Amino acid sequence: MNSLITDLAQEIFSGIALGSIYALIALGFILIFKATEVVNFAQGELMMVGAYVNFFIIQGIMGDLHVPTGWMFLMGLVGSILFAIVFGWFLDLVINRPLRDESVFSIIMATISMAIMLRALVSMIAGSESLVPQSPFGGAYFNLGGVIISVLDLTIIIGAIVLVSAFYYFFNKTRWGIAMQATSEDPIAAQLMGVPVKRVYALVWIFAAIVAAISGVLLSPRASLIDTNMGFLGLKAFPAAVLGGFGSIPGAIVGGIILGVIETVSMGTLSFHFHWVKEINDIIVWIVLIAVLMIRPTGILGTEEIKKV
Amino acid sequence: MLKLIGVETFYGKIKALHGISLKVLEGQLVCILGANGAGKSTILKSITGLVKPEYGTIHFKGRRIDQMDSEDIVKLSIGHVPEWRRIFSELTVYENLLMGGFLLKDDDLIHERMEEAFQHFPILKKRKTQQAGNMSGGEQQMLAISRALMLKPKLLLLDEPSLGLSPLLVQDIFATIKELHESGVTILMVEQNVNQALKIADYGYVLTTGKIFLSGTYKDLLEEEKVREQYLGEGKYNRRAKVWSG
Numbered sequence: 097m098n099s100l101i102t103d104l105a106q107e108i109f110s111g112i113a114l115g116s117i118y119a120l121i122a123l124g125f126i127l128i129f130k131a132t133e134v135v136n137f138a139q140g141e142l143m144m145v146g147a148y149v150n151f152f153i154i155q156g157i158m159g160d161l162h163v164p165t166g167w168m169f170l171m172g173l174v175g176s177i178l179f180a181i182v183f184g185w186f187l188d189l190v191i192n193r194p195l196r197d198e199s200v201f202s203i204i205m206a207t208i209s210m211a212i213m214l215r216a217l218v219s220m221i222a223g224s225e226s227l228v229p230q231s232p233f234g235g236a237y238f239n240l241g242g243v244i245i246s247v248l249d250l251t252i253i254i255g256a257i258v259l260v261s262a263f264y265y266f267f268n269k270t271r272w273g274i275a276m277q278a279t280s281e282d283p284i285a286a287q288l289m290g291v292p293v294k295r296v297y298a299l300v301w302i303f304a305a306i307v308a309a310i311s312g313v314l315l316s317p318r319a320s321l322i323d324t325n326m327g328f329l330g331l332k333a334f335p336a337a338v339l340g341g342f343g344s345i346p347g348a349i350v351g352g353i354i355l356g357v358i359e360t361v362s363m364g365t366l367s368f369h370f371h372w373v374k375e376i377n378d379i380i381v382w383i384v385l386i387a388v389l390m391i392r393p394t395g396i397l398g399t400e401e402i403k404k405v
Numbered sequence: 406m407l408k409l410i411g412v413e414t415f416y417g418k419i420k421a422l423h424g425i426s427l428k429v430l431e432g433q434l435v436c437i438l439g440a441n442g443a444g445k446s447t448i449l450k451s452i453t454g455l456v457k458p459e460y461g462t463i464h465f466k467g468r469r470i471d472q473m474d475s476e477d478i479v480k481l482s483i484g485h486v487p488e489w490r491r492i493f494s495e496l497t498v499y500e501n502l503l504m505g506g507f508l509l510k511d512d513d514l515i516h517e518r519m520e521e522a523f524q525h526f527p528i529l530k531k532r533k534t535q536q537a538g539n540m541s542g543g544e545q546q547m548l549a550i551s552r553a554l555m556l557k558p559k560l561l562l563l564d565e566p567s568l569g570l571s572p573l574l575v576q577d578i579f580a581t582i583k584e585l586h587e588s589g590v591t592i593l594m595v596e597q598n599v600n601q602a603l604k605i606a607d608y609g610y611v612l613t614t615g616k617i618f619l620s621g622t623y624k625d626l627l628e629e630e631k632v633r634e635q636y637l638g639e640g641k642y643n644r645r646a647k648v649w650s651g
């Protein structure tokens with residue numbers, strides 16, 4: 097019995113760490129959706145690109161310079177974020193801006209094409225073999241009453257919570273954040289207030305790219321593999337965004353963690369004790385999603401859309 | 406102050422304005438009247454660059470603005486309260502006013518202007534933290550006007566401020582507009598509420614299908630048989646569907 101509880105606690109902890117990564121990917125979805133009503137299906141690929149850029153900064157550039165390990169990883173993170181800023185701006189330029197007057201549907205199709213192109217492009221440049229990244233913390237962990245708390249996982253959880261809180265604050269309390277909300281509701285009225293609508297859109301894409309890059313940097317040492325299929329994780333994180341209530345920033349963390357915990361627990365303890373669970377592991381997340389949406393169509397933290405004419 | 410010469414504006418291939426020329430002098434309250442679909446809103450949208458005129462010129466304070474971006478036109482001190490108000494319904498009253506003052510970099514100034522708005526419309530202060538979409542039509546119109554006044558525009562464009570309001574509120578709104586005008590704001594207003602509008606206007610233009618059909622001081626216009634027939638006769642006032650979709 098005791099071991100069951102320790103196992104469960106262990107799985108829940110891992111689930112929270114995995115879920116934190118889902119949360120960050122979901123945050124990227126939500127930021128773009130909130131501002132433009134577009135679902136960016138290239139969000140997972142942005143994460144993949146972030147992971148590759150980070151890997152090459154660390155192995156390719158920093159590796160030759162013989163800087164201390166801590167600095168190496170820090171520079172990797174900073175470099176990936178800088179790259180994401182340029183990349184996000186570029187995506188706004190090639191996807192969002194030319195298609196702004198088209199239907200949301202066309203933009204969504206464009207993000208899907210972008211995802212496919214990014215996957216092809218990255219494997220052309222970086223080769224199709226998987227890369228093996230290092231963890232900044234090696235295998236460091238501490239033992240909490242039998243539960244192994246890895247430092248990397250703890251960093252991921254704290255990182256996700258800090259980022260989600262920072263964006264929540266930004267969106268709700270700062271002038272530019274509120275301008276983003278205003279733009280999303282009525283870009284023309286926002287324009288009449290002097291809000292530089294085009295720049296607001298660019299900023300949203302840049303934010304989404306930054307969040308994606310950070311999730312890539314955090315995920316790769318945890319997965320201990322980087323390959324072009326990493327982007328599919330984006331599709332796995334999509335239910336997290338819906339679960340939390342699409343459009344709700346704190347919902348990302350709630351949805352992400354629920355998803356992560358369900359995944360690890362069902363693959364671990366539940367599959368061990370109930371064999372039939374093993375059979376439905378791949379779809380269990382979707383079952384939960386459908387159940388939640390049946391009870392609360394707006395997701396857990398989502399609010400009713402108020403549309404008044 | 407504002408001068409339009411031969412302005413022609415299109416929506417795709419449809420010509421909405423057929424050569425509009427009009428001017429607004431400093432300190433005036435000018436009113437544009439006309440039936441549904443005449444192109445009244447299009448004139449205002451052309452001024453603030455929401456649609457770009459194909460032909461003709463628009464000058465504001467001697468500066469040509471017809472090819473400028475909306476954001477830059479707003480910076481020249483033109484406020485535009487669009488048709489159906491278009492407040493940000495998901496934001497609070499406070500946040501709406503904050504957006505009105507988006508271009509002001511000084512927080513103290515923003516709060517000072519907000520206080521002025523609250524003095525003008527105490528109800529807004531009471532509703533400060535309320536979601537704007539939950540307010541009544543009249544309150545929303547007050548918010549829309551206050552929001553545009555955050556930048557203290559030299560020229561204020563009002564698109565049917567009385568739209569969808571009860572007769573009592575219409576009186577209130579017109580009283581407010583009159584007050585604004587008396588405090589020195591130059592106003593170009595679109596209205597279908599001819600009686601009320603002409604009472605406070607210095608000059609009026611009557612628009613039919615994208616052309617200016619009549620113009621003059623309100624006395625001239627009141628005397629003009631056609632205006633009376635068309636507008637003053639029954640004083641009909643219909644709530645219409647949302648036309649503003651540009």
Ligand SMILES: Nc1ncnc2c1ncn2[C@@H]1O[C@H](COP(=O)(O)OP(=O)(O)OP(=O)(O)O)[C@@H](O)[C@H]1O
Binds near residue numbers: 440442
């Ligand atoms: N976004 C648009 N796309 C296409 N046509 C438009 C658009 N907006 C207006 N129009 C057309 O342009 C013409 C003038 O419209 P406008 O909105 O300026 O009229 P209005 O005088 O303001 O009418 P109302 O009193 O109903 O507000 C109308 O024929 C209208 O159908």
Ligand SMILES: [Mg+2]
Binds near residue numbers: 445446
């Ligand atoms: Mg109109």
